[in-house]
Amino acid sequence: MTLYPLGWDVALSFSAAVALLYLNDASAVQLVRVLCGGRGKTYTFPDYMNPVTGCATWGEGSSCAAAAMACCALRHILFIDHPERLELFPVPPPEWFQPGKMIEVNEAPSRFGPISFKATATENEVQIHLTKLPKFVPPEIMVHLPYRSKIKKEDDFVVKREHETSFIINGWPSIIRFIRA
Secondary structure: OOOOOOOHHHHHHHHHHHHHHHOOOOHHHHHHHHHHHOOOOOOOOOOOEOOOOOOEOOOOOHHHHHHHHHHHHHHHHHEEEOOOOEEEOOOOOHHHHOOOOEEEEEEEOOOOOOEEEEEEEOOOEEEEEEEEOOOOOOOOEEEEOOOOEEEEOOOOOEEEEEOOOEEEEEOOOOEEEEEEO
16 A cells, blocks of 8 residues: 555544554544544545455545544544453543433444444433344443443443443443443
8 A cells, every 4th residue: 555645644643543542542532523624625535445344435545544544543432342342432522421412333343243332321321222242242341431420230241340430341231321420
């Protein structure tokens, strides 16, 4: 793959955002917002490349690399699939969890198979619905929220660790409920 002068900075910036997401650094979300919002009257990402399969719709060179890294960064804002755990919302933006907001991910490719979940925020709680069972159940699921909360313990999962804003569970429940503290 050849990186052309007009796209290598975008591809590398998205690559840096992905590295920051692995470090759970919230500045990654701001970097992605700047890169996606700074397009003016032109489009930075004229084509799409699936980061798992490497298949693109069209184009070659730096635009494909930039598009692949953009998709990877956007995916990692929602979830990261480590070999030992599935991490949901590694650096969650607070506006995503305001009452009435909903985020839905349908059959996103991951190392565990297609991942599907829906997060819904109400006045008193956040509910994460794990809608479809993936091919392989992750050994652990880690959920990060932007504020302190308490997990409502259910019968179909085990809470392994609990912190003010992060929770690690074992199992694949249909719903995980968090009560706002």
